[in-house]
Amino acid sequence: MKKNIASYLTVALTISILLYVSFSSNKTIDSSKYSTAGLDLNYTVSQDAGTNTSDLSLLSENNTYSPYLGKSFVGFKxxxxxxxxxxxxxxVNTFGYLGKYQFGKExxxxxxxxxxxxxxxxxxxQESAFIANAERNKWILRRDIKNFVGKRINGITITESGILAAAHLAGAGSVKKYLRSGGADVFEDGFGTSIEYYIKKFSGYDTSFLKPNKKAKASLI
Structure with missing residues (x-):
């Protein structure tokens, strides 16, 4: 009987000690120390990145771009x-076209x-080559851009970015033929991809960054 009483007393004393330690260590947290007041927490990056000349560095870096580029120039390329x-x-594809933008050697x-x-x-x-080729095509097609942008051919609204994308696919001459034939002369590449498809798929991007340049050359400078 005495052993049972001693055991009960020991258990009761242990519980009392644990409760005391628990309550005595429960300090109040001062949340003011963790306030975000006054901190600059705006980390949003503009979706227009790459449309200004100040963003040229974006064009020559091997970056993984956000899918939220919208219709910016970087979004286009x-x-x-x-x-x-x-x-x-x-x-290098089966026809020998090279790199990120699939350039032909000629x-x-x-x-x-x-x-x-x-x-x-x-x-x-490669990034420099894309810019140079697009600017050269923009110079070759400058009159067609002026005359056809905003018009509809075969149900497709013609835009500058669509014209330049099609020229990248098939060359400026083939784009001229398509536009000036009213959509009757439709070039397709070796995989069956047509100028018309590119004009539609890449319509409405901001390509104002590109300046018409007859003598455009790729450069690392």
Missing amino acids: EALAFKESRGDYST TLKLIGIFDPAEFLINPQL
């Missing part, structure tokens, strides 16, 4: 690159690139 190669700088020569092997391993040069 990245969407086109994804369609061409899924954005792979090192790829087109590269027109913008001052004569070493395809060097081109393929140089992302910065």
Whole structure:
């Protein structure tokens, strides 16, 4: 009987000690120390990045871009690159077209690139080549852009970005034929992709960044 009483007393004493320690250590937290008042918490990046000349650095870097680029110029070139190669700088397709934007060797020569092997391993040069080729095409197609943008051909509204994307696919001459024939002369590449498809798919992007330039050349400077 005495042993049972001693056991009960021991248990009761242990519980009392635990309760005391628990309550005595329950301090009040001063939440004011954790206030965010006065802190700059705006980390939003503009969706217009890449449409100004101050954003040129974006064009020459091998970055993974956000899918929320909208209709900005960077959105245009990245969407086109994804369609061409899924954005792979090192790829060569079955027809021998090279890199992220799938350039042909003859087109590269027109913008001052004569070493395809060097081109393929140089992302910065590929980005520069895209700009140079697009500016050259914009100069060649300057009258067609003026005359056809805003009009509809075969139910498709013609835009500058659609014209430039189609020129990237098939060359400026083929785009001229399509527009001036009222959509009757439709070029298709080796995979069956048509000018008309590119005009529609890449319509409405902001390509004002690109300036018409007859002598545009790719450069690393």
